[in-house]
Amino acid sequence: xxxxxxxxxxxxxxxxxxxxxxxxxxxxxxxxxxxxxxxxxxxxxxxxxxxxxxxxxxxxxxxxxxxxxxxxxxxxxxxxxxxxxxxxxxxxxxxxxxxxxxxxxxxxxxxxxxxxxxxxxxxxxxxxxxxxxxxxxxxxxxxxxxxxxxxxxxxxxxxxxxxxxxxxxxxxxxxxxxxxxxxxxxxxxxxxxxxxxxxxxxxxxxxxxxxxxxxxxxxxxxxxxxxxxxxxxxxxxxxxxxxxxxxxxxxxxxxxxxxxxxxxxxxxxxxxxxxxxxxxxxxxxxxxxxxxxxxxxxxxxxxxxxxxxxxxxxxxxxxxxxxxxxxxxxxxxxxxxxxxxxxxxxxxxxxxxxxxxxxxxxxxxxxxxxxxxxxxxxxxxxxxxxxxxxxxxxxxxxxxxxxxxxxxxxxxxxxxxxxxxxxxxxxxxxxxxxxxxxxxxxxxxxxx
Ligand code: TRP
Numbered sequence: 228x229x230x231x232x233x234x235x236x237x238x239x240x241x242x243x244x245x246x247x248x249x250x251x252x253x254x255x256x257x258x259x260x261x262x263x264x265x266x267x268x269x270x271x272x273x274x275x276x277x278x279x280x281x282x283x284x285x286x287x288x289x290x291x292x293x294x295x296x297x298x299x300x301x302x303x304x305x306x307x308x309x310x311x312x313x314x315x316x317x318x319x320x321x322x323x324x325x326x327x328x329x330x331x332x333x334x335x336x337x338x339x340x341x342x343x344x345x346x347x348x349x350x351x352x353x354x355x356x357x358x359x360x361x362x363x364x365x366x367x368x369x370x371x372x373x374x375x376x377x378x379x380x381x382x383x384x385x386x387x388x389x390x391x392x393x394x395x396x397x398x399x400x401x402x403x404x405x406x407x408x409x410x411x412x413x414x415x416x417x418x419x420x421x422x423x424x425x426x427x428x429x430x431x432x433x434x435x436x437x438x439x440x441x442x443x444x445x446x447x448x449x450x451x452x453x454x455x456x457x458x459x460x461x462x463x464x465x466x467x468x469x470x471x472x473x474x475x476x477x478x479x480x481x482x483x484x485x486x487x488x489x490x491x492x493x494x495x496x497x498x499x500x501x502x503x504x505x506x507x508x509x510x511x512x513x514x515x516x517x518x519x520x521x522x523x524x525x526x527x528x529x530x531x532x533x534x535x536x537x538x539x540x541x542x543x544x545x546x547x548x549x550x551x552x553x554x555x556x557x558x559x560x561x562x563x564x565x566x567x568x569x570x571x572x573x574x575x576x577x578x579x580x581x582x583x584x585x586x587x588x589x590x591x592x593x594x595x596x597x598x599x600x601x602x603x604x605x606x607x608x609x610x611x612x613x614x615x616x617x618x619x620x621x622x623x624x625x626x627x628x629x630x631x632x633x634x635x636x637x638x639x640x641x642x643x644x645x646x647x648x649x650x651x652x653x654x655x656x657x658x659x660x661x662x663x664x665x666x667x668x669x670x671x672x673x674x675x
Pocket of ligand 1: 252253327442444446447451613
């Protein structure tokens with residue numbers, strides 16, 4: 228056995244860790260603003276369809292490759308096709324993990340800052356806060372440090388136990404916030420925006436945004452689920468586990484929308500405000516609530532914890548790669564990779580007003596992403612790279628390794644999967660790669 232690599236202590240431990248990776252800023256910060264930018268309810272419908280039709284079967288593909296090979300993304304691919312160029316897909320995943328960690332850690336730092344802002348009872352102006360380079364960099368460094376400290380100690384003990392307590396608390400708190408937000412006068416318009424679809428708002432860019440958001444939120448497309456799958460014992464049921472992970476992730480995102488949009492419309496704010504949405508709408512909501520400073524501080528604390536279980540998973544991918552392939556020691560390599568992620572994140576940290584150069588970076592066309600460095604990183608690593616990675620990995624799993632081998636790996640431990648086996652193979656080989664390919668073509672403007 229490969230026990231020097233570590234294994235999840237239980238099925239629940241695995242589901243919690245994988246859900247912890249999936250649930251994060253992507254659900255509570257990114258999802259609502261993407262919904263707001265893409266016209267509301269119609270986007271939500273498309274998003275949920277993509278999650279079920281593409282996200283869930285694709286997740287099973289990554290998990291099966293990981294468990295079958297018991298390796299990181301590079302090693303897993305190399306085990307199946309030794310010495311081939313397919314290994315590059317694994318490297319892309321490792322690089323993408325670093326890229327996402329670099330900008331994600333900056334935003335996670337803001338959420339930590341907001342814990343203290345809520346305690347003081349005066350959140351102040353968001354734009355001024357994020358343009359303060361000293362605070363932003365200190366908070367970012369703090370967040371990366373905590374992430375590295377936990378990955379340094381191995382994941383199974385601390386983080387599994389933490390998630391078990393804190394995720395349910397986040398859930399209960401969000402229920403309370405939904406009830407409060409929906410009861411505000413004027414909130415009905417927000418519910419209509421969020422829940423009554425107007426399909427005339429759907430175009431190619433909206434579908435790409437939904438696909439990108441689905442992969443980002445479910446932690447797919449860069450081999451994270453290969454890595455986490457590699458720690459799953461053979462006796463476990465990957466099929467129902469994936470179902471739980473997808474369900475929890477979508478539920479938390481959906482609930483975040485039920486808070487944001489009613490509150491936002493009740494306050495007369497603009498749903499298209501973009502990335503700052505959560506940091507502006509939530510504090511205003513808390514300032515109006517009874518005991519709002521306390522509720523607000525707890526909310527941002529839990530959001531930070533949700534972000535932490537995600538940054539841990541992002542750091543774990545490059546770390547697992549180096550441990551497996553270069554036989555380095557976990558304890559040392561963690562700090563080196565974390566240091567690299569920190570340096571890579573500095574331009575993002577400075578791109579919200581502190582440095583005019585990084586604020587107006589604009590290498591990627593405006594049509595695709597805002598000009599600030601952080602938004603550009605988010606587009607390149609959080610959308611584009613995940614879509615390309617998922618396209619190549621689905622071809623690799625469906626055709627090169629062979630969907631039949633993947634399916635028999637999933638079947639081990641899951642008798643229920645038999646009923647879906649043929650359908651799954653069809654999805655993996657045709658529907659998933661073809662839809663991602665079409666969406667990518669559209670991104671490069673082939674259709675207009
Ligand atoms: N899914 C996380 C979120 O929604 C972010 C994340 C963590 C991620 N690990 C990932 C995204 C791996 C893509 C791939 O906040």
